[in-house]
Amino acid sequence: MKEKQRILKHPVLDFKRGRKINFHFERKGITGYENESIAAALFASGVKVFRKSKRFGHPEGWFCGIGKCSSCLMRVNGIPSTRTCITPAREGMQVEPQSAKGMLPDKTSIQVARKEEHVQVLIIGSGPAGLEAGITSRKLGLTTLIIDENPVPGGQLIKQTHKFFGSKEEYAGLRGFEIARIMLAQLKNYKGTYLTETSAIGYYPEEETGKHKFLAVKKQNDSYQLLEINADNIIITSGANENYLPFPKNYLPGIYGAGGVQTLMNVYGIKPGNRALIIGAGNVGLIVGYQLLQAGVEVKAVVEAMTHIGGYLVHASKLARLGVPILLRHTIKEVKGEEYVTGATIIEINENMQPIEGTEREMDVDLILIAVGLSASTKIPFQAGCEKMFVPELGGWVPIHNENMETTIKGIYVAGDVSGIAEASTAMLEGRIVGAAIAEKEALNPEASQRVKESALTELNQLRKSSLLKAVAAGKIKCQQKWNEAKNHEQ
Numbered sequence: 001m002k003e004k005q006r007i008l009k010h011p012v013l014d015f016k017r018g019r020k021i022n023f024h025f026e027r028k029g030i031t032g033y034e035n036e037s038i039a040a041a042l043f044a045s046g047v048k049v050f051r052k053s054k055r056f057g058h059p060e061g062w063f064c065g066i067g068k069c070s071s072c073l074m075r076v077n078g079i080p081s082t083r084t085c086i087t088p089a090r091e092g093m094q095v096e097p098q099s100a101k102g103m104l105p106d107k108t109s110i111q112v113a114r115k116e117e118h119v120q121v122l123i124i125g126s127g128p129a130g131l132e133a134g135i136t137s138r139k140l141g142l143t144t145l146i147i148d149e150n151p152v153p154g155g156q157l158i159k160q161t162h163k164f165f166g167s168k169e170e171y172a173g174l175r176g177f178e179i180a181r182i183m184l185a186q187l188k189n190y191k192g193t194y195l196t197e198t199s200a201i202g203y204y205p206e207e208e209t210g211k212h213k214f215l216a217v218k219k220q221n222d223s224y225q226l227l228e229i230n231a232d233n234i235i236i237t238s239g240a241n242e243n244y245l246p247f248p249k250n251y252l253p254g255i256y257g258a259g260g261v262q263t264l265m266n267v268y269g270i271k272p273g274n275r276a277l278i279i280g281a282g283n284v285g286l287i288v289g290y291q292l293l294q295a296g297v298e299v300k301a302v303v304e305a306m307t308h309i310g311g312y313l314v315h316a317s318k319l320a321r322l323g324v325p326i327l328l329r330h331t332i333k334e335v336k337g338e339e340y341v342t343g344a345t346i347i348e349i350n351e352n353m354q355p356i357e358g359t360e361r362e363m364d365v366d367l368i369l370i371a372v373g374l375s376a377s378t379k380i381p382f383q384a385g386c387e388k389m390f391v392p393e394l395g396g397w398v399p400i401h402n403e404n405m406e407t408t409i410k411g412i413y414v415a416g417d418v419s420g421i422a423e424a425s426t427a428m429l430e431g432r433i434v435g436a437a438i439a440e441k442e443a444l445n446p447e448a449s450q451r452v453k454e455s456a457l458t459e460l461n462q463l464r465k466s467s468l469l470k471a472v473a474a475g476k477i478k479c480q481q482k483w484n485e486a487k488n489h490e491q
């Protein structure tokens with residue numbers, strides 16, 4: 001692969017890679033750029049296998065690209081289990097794959113500075129939900145700290161090159177990365193702290209005072225800062241995880257989630273492969289299919305198990321016009337390759353979702369993109385003890401919450417995909433509702449706060465009447481009913 005995997009010309013994006021830097025992987029020299037993550041720089045240099053699975057010994061490589069899975073854990077400067085997909089590459093780093101046994105750090109001491117913060121609102125995550133919650137709460141006078149574990153702020157927005165669907169008031173019609181820029185600029189108009197490369201790691205309430213305390217770790221090159229954040233209110237906007245599919249050898253490098261592919265291609269300007277097969281014809285599969293073509297990747301086919309295309313016709317037509325077949329009632333049967341993908345077999349399925357023997361077809365691909373839905377990223381609210389509920393319309397398990405987005409723990413709120421898989425406009429509106437609900441509760445600008453909240457609620461309910469969001473609306477009602485039951489039970 002080497003340097004030719006870097007995208008030099010793109011119809012929409014202009015990659016600002018920064019200065020060239022050199023580091024070591026297994027004692028071999030790797031050249032990357034200062035604005036790349038370690039994993040992205042390795043991938044661009046042709047390193048596809050990042051580690052061997054501890055349990056099964058099989059190869060693992062790039063996958064989620066946003067710090068949510070374990071495929072890229074490595075030892076970096078002697079520190080084990082570093083998430084290399086969200087750790088920027090730095091000059092002179094020593095990176096080693098981490099297979100077999102876990103090992104303690106080489107260093108006898110890792111510099112960890114401790115710092116205490118007190119804020120009225122802590123926001124975890126800076127996708128559209130977190131950014132809008134931050135803008136609203138700051139605008140209404142609350143002291144607000146926003147943290148995000150990714151080096152580049154904006155959540156899913158930063159990798160979307162297409163013009164967004166959704167509500168015009170929430171920037172529909174603009175490209176995702178443009179929306180992120182506008183929101184970040186708005187946030188900067190108000191006072192407050194915003195920390196990237198900072199992970200929320202756990203909730204530890206103070207028993208005596210009942211106050212909320214979150215621990216977070218901020219990475220600073222080779223040292224770490226432990227933040228003890230005392231917050232009157234917490235808004236969790238941690239987004240979503242991608243769903244996976246069971247099929248033989250589904251672990252091979254070359255099989256990636258849609259978000260992982262977008263991160264490589266649209267954030268770092270690296271071609272994820274040369275010939276792709278896409279699984280899933282929902283909006284995500286179709287949109288990323290088009291983005292792959294923009295990046296110069298040949299898309300061999302999209303396979304879809306259902307009898308119809310789940311995504312918008314406009315996205316399907318773009319692919320069809322460029323000659324990409326969308327094969328309904330088809331799925332993946334198996335993958336070829338030992339260390340990474342060298343091909344795949346697809347197969348037709350019947351009305352009972354069973355494969356039809358004899359309909360197999362070989363595909364000459366080196367990239368398989370899985371786009372079969374998302375599930376809420378609920379580790380943080382569930383660790384905090386928020387009660388949960390399985391709501392199929394919201395993508396599975398979600399924290400129970402009310403109309404103000406408050407969970408069953410007083411003062412802990414959720415917004416965006418973590419509260420149910422939907423889309424960016426509704427994520428922003430939920431963020432705005434929470435920001436305003438907290439300001440109203442804290443008796444800051446109560447009238448203005450109430451006005452902001454009511455208007456966002458009206459807009460949200462209107463949006464949820466659309467065919468795309470009707471199911472989400474039904475799921476949210478189930479959640480609110482459960483929240484009321486839980487509160488009645490408490491009394």
Ligand SMILES: Cc1cc2nc3c(=O)[nH]c(=O)nc-3n(C[C@H](O)[C@H](O)[C@H](O)COP(=O)(O)OP(=O)(O)OC[C@H]3O[C@@H](n4cnc5c(N)ncnc54)[C@H](O)[C@@H]3O)c2cc1C
Nearest residue numbers: 125127128129148149155156164165200239416417423424
């Ligand atoms: C291919 C694709 C196309 C899409 N197209 C559209 C579209 O056209 N229109 C539309 O409206 N929507 C679209 N969406 C959906 C939209 O992007 C999401 O619904 C939206 O981004 C959800 O926002 P969020 O703020 O809830 O989460 P995210 O945008 O996922 O942001 C979550 C943030 O939380 C951070 N985080 C997570 N855990 C921690 C932690 N422990 N500590 C610190 N930070 C943490 C993450 O780093 C991330 O930045 C698309 C999605 C995809 C994948």
